[in-house]
Amino acid sequence: MTRSLTAPTKAAIISAMAEVGNIRQAVDKVRASGLSMITYSTVHHWKKSDPQFKEDYDQAMELFADSLEQIVMDRIRSPEGNRGSDALVMFMLNGRRSHVYRPAGAVDTSDSRLALAGIRVKLKELKGGTVEVDVIAGARSNAAPPDEIGQ
Numbered sequence: 001m002t003r004s005l006t007a008p009t010k011a012a013i014i015s016a017m018a019e020v021g022n023i024r025q026a027v028d029k030v031r032a033s034g035l036s037m038i039t040y041s042t043v044h045h046w047k048k049s050d051p052q053f054k055e056d057y058d059q060a061m062e063l064f065a066d067s068l069e070q071i072v073m074d075r076i077r078s079p080e081g082n083r084g085s086d087a088l089v090m091f092m093l094n095g096r097r098s099h100v101y102r103p104a105g106a107v108d109t110s111d112s113r114l115a116l117a118g119i120r121v122k123l124k125e126l127k128g129g130t131v132e133v134d135v136i137a138g139a140r141s142n143a144a145p146p147d148e149i150g151q
Contacts, residue, residue, distance in 0.1 A: 009036040013043055014056045021064035021096070065096040 012035050016026035023043050030038055046053040071089055093101040 009038055010046065010050075010053055010056075012036070013038065013046075014053075014060045017057060017060035018063040019067075021061065021068075021092075061096065065093065068093050068096060 009030065012030045012033065013026050016029040017023070020026055020029065023040055027038055027040050027043060030036055047057055048054075068089060072086075072093065075086065075089075090101065
């Protein structure tokens, strides 16, 4: 690709990203337009090496997430006649805006392991036994607590 095509190609990729939300599809769209024979790895390289491109890319992804939210709102306002999968739309929203659409029951596994180990220790203590295990170290190393805990 020649340098003279870099700026228009970047702009075309950003525009396509806002529309399709996927690098592979955006690259295919730009290639099909005949503007450039850009590669997927070039887009990834630009994201890492060009701060302005990264900023524009992030804004394009926000626009794409906005379009997903619009689909959801359209389905809420007019449920009849809408086609497509609500589950897939929510899956995409969770992926693009997990800070907003993260399932309420989602738990960090390291926290849940630590909590489970603590519960097992407390149960053992309540049964009158003694426990000699470092719960925090066991959870951090992803090691399961000894078999006698929780039995």
